[in-house]
Ligand SMILES: Nc1ncnc2c1ncn2[C@@H]1O[C@H](COP(=O)(O)OP(=O)(O)OP(=O)(O)O)[C@@H](O)[C@H]1O
């Protein structure tokens with residue numbers, strides 16, 4: 001059966017005042033994803049190795065520069081990371097993601113934080129993983145590393161966040177399901 005849904009994530013400002021890496025605020029500027037999943041259109045998504053066809057509106061920031069391959073684009077690559085952490089190899093056949101992005105790239109308005117949050121929510125929805133926002137933030141942190149932008153993007157409003165030490169049990173699973181690309185440090 002076909003499914004369609006939207007994901008909307010705010011831009012953010014972080015490092016506010018004395019709150020370096022801690023305080024962030026969601027802004028009224030939104031990255032939006034329109035997602036459709038229709039297995040009867042699988043033939044249209046077969047060109048992508050992960051079954052996901054990605055497009056951006058012409059007005060989007062990064063329209064002519066962001067990669068559209070699902071394993072290279074920050075949004076879908078993040079989603080693949082979450083899917084593979086949960087033993088799901090690819091997007092469902094016939095997945096299409098249409099992006100509208102008014103957030104300037106690399107200008108301190110949290111475009112990458114919004115993209116990472118959108119990617120984690122995308123995985124949670126396509127695979128119906130049922131994660132809480134708190135749990136989704138854990139995945140965001142594996143990519144974005146600083147909690148301030150992603151927390152404001154996930155929760156909205158004015159947020160304080162910090163990194164808590166993991167317990168030994170939480171430290172146990174260290175395998176990275178998409179190889180070296182999980183950390184943004186390596187994403188180029
Ligand atoms: N909507 C998007 N789609 C795909 N890639 C994106 C998107 N938004 C951001 N990116 C990626 O993130 C990069 C920008 O991240 P960067 O951390 O440099 O800046 P920022 O997140 O906009 O600003 P800051 O982290 O200072 O708030 C872009 O060059 C692009 O590779």
Ligand SMILES: N[C@@H](CCO)C(=O)O
Nearest residue numbers: 014015021146148149
């Ligand atoms: N606190 C973060 C904000 C951007 O993620 C930093 O200074 O890099």
